[in-house]
Amino acid sequence: MTPSSQALHLKALGARILNEANDLKRTPEALAAELGIESSLVHRVIEGRADLTSALDLLHAMTNKYPISLADIWLDEDDTVDGVKIMSAAETAGSSRVFERRDSHGGKSPYYDYRDTAMSRLAPFKPEWIEELRVVSNDDPDNPDVAYNNGHFLHQTTFFIGPVNFYWDLQGKRHCAEMNTGDSNYITPFVPHSFTSRDPNNLGLIIAITYAGQVGRARRELSAADVDALNAEAGDLRGVNPFLHRLDRHLNAESLSPEELRARLVDAGHNEQSFTEILAGRKEPTYLEIALVADALAVRPQDLVAANMTRGEEVVVKRRDIDLGRNFPDNNNPAYRLVELARTKHQPKLKGFDVTVNGEEGSPFQHSLHEYVYNYGDDEVHLHWHGGHSKTLAPGDSAYIRPMIEHGFARKAKSEAGKLVMIRVPGQLTDDVFDEFAAFEISGRDRVARETRRWF
Ligand SMILES: [Fe+2]
Known part of the structure; x- marks a missing residue:
């Protein structure tokens, strides 16, 4: 935190408050009157000339009075130096925490030495340096000295340094792979896994990058919804036809029945027999057929395309x-x-x-x-x-x-x-975000960055 990053933060928060006030159709004077705050203070916060406490007080007063969420208007202070944050090897060594896990003797003994590496509050990941303290002498995935976790909400990709065993459990079947320097993995959320060393004189090391994907950023809305309803809406990528789940979500959003959609396609001169089979899930649509369905729903073809997942791809x-x-x-x-x-x-x-x-x-x-x-x-x-x-x-x-x-x-x-x-x-600059941005009027695009300062 430097004085200049604090000043930028206050300016960005002020701009964000002005932006939100615009959306609420309130002038700074109207804000001041309705919230019982002095008008000159509201102006100073909006211009980034007040202190952080005053800005926070105004934000809290706004979230109490209006139907807006603090999570939507709060901006974190940039902790990077012009976009980069560095952590030294000495700082990493200083963050060492040793974790114990159960072992084959029925007790607990050291398992991992966890250390932080470069992290920023603006980043979606928490990369860690982890030394494997448990040493094994075989590649048995059922070795009683191996302690599996329960899997976690975050995606994980791992880089291996030295002789490390990687274990994972898919639907109750355990696996082990002997990894060496330069090898790597990807682990889907909630797949239980573990790591051990193979050589007591050369302990293995992993650089583990765990990160919240799009689901992580949607957690607020996900946790407010019923899990059975979410499951039904999502389907399973390992199912036979993810296209049908995509289509179902669009039909639900449009409150349109499959029969009505079929009638639209037939009215547009398309083959009734073929689309009857497709909508019933008895035939895989070609890309051209997907494009015709998309046209009938006024959506993009890519909105109806999802890739299957095969067992083991986790x-x-x-x-x-x-x-x-x-x-x-x-x-x-x-x-x-x-x-x-x-x-x-x-x-x-x-x-x-x-x-x-x-x-x-x-x-x-x-x-x-x-x-x-x-x-x-x-x-x-x-x-x-x-x-x-x-x-x-x-x-x-x-x-x-x-x-x-x-x-x-x-x-x-x-x-x-x-x-x-x-x-x-990926963070929040997804292809969907870029496509939406790319549709904006070019003359107004610089206001997106100016009014939030977090986009670019
Ligand atoms: Fe993990």
Whole structure:
């Protein structure tokens, strides 16, 4: 927290309050009169010239008086330096917490050493450095020395360093994979899992990135709804026809019966027999047929497309040695060697890389995802970013980089290539958000950023 970030925060909160007052069709004078607050104080808060306590008092008075949620109007203070936050290896070491789990002797003994790495309150993830303190001598998934958790609400992707066993439990069947440096995984929420070391003289380490996806951000509305109703509305991606669940949600939203939809399609001159079969779930629609249904509902074809999930896809294991990687930006200028970590089509914007930093200049990256890097090599790497900033990432240091911030990495002159784990996860800048934004009047778009300051 710096004086300038505090000033920016107060300005952003003031703009947000003005924005909300506009939506409520209240002028600052009307706000002041209705809330019993002095008009000059309301103006000072809106202009970002009052202190945080005054701004909070005004926000609370507004949420008491009007049907608005504090969660919708509160903005967190930016804890980054122009979009980047770094944590040193020493700070990481200082956050060590050892957790015990039951063992085969019936008692409890050390299992994990958990340490924080770079985290920001603006980021959707909490990346952790976890040393596996329990050592096993086999790959038996039912080993009584292995303590499974109950799975968790967050998605997880893991980067492995050293000899680590990865265990997971799918519908009561347990699995074990022997992992080594550079291997990676993806774990779907609520799949129980565990990690152990294989070598007492070389304890294994994982960099575990857990993150809340779209469901995490919808938790307020999800928790207010009936779980059976939610289940029925969602269906199961492992079911035979996720298209029908998408269609059902659109029919519910439109309060339209399948018969009425079929009649619309027939009226538009389409094949009755074919659409009868499709709407009854007896025939898989082609993309063209999906587009015709979408037209009849005044929605986009992609609104009716969902990808099936097959059993077993809940956990992905990726081996480092099956992939040589690729040069970035290209073979003529191989600033980085990128090896893709575990991918799943069900989290399309989860992009992990094992990065070898070859260049001494650092070719730029820029994208709409939250990025995390951890230096797992033996050499320093330079991180430079937007605004002319640059910092050295020593071995064990980590960094968070906000979406849309241009940044790059360079190896130190005359030293070996740098080694980074890089994990990108989506925040709220989803394709739906970009498509909606892309439809806005171009002349008004800069007001979106100006009035909230959180978008870009
Ligand atoms: Fe986990």
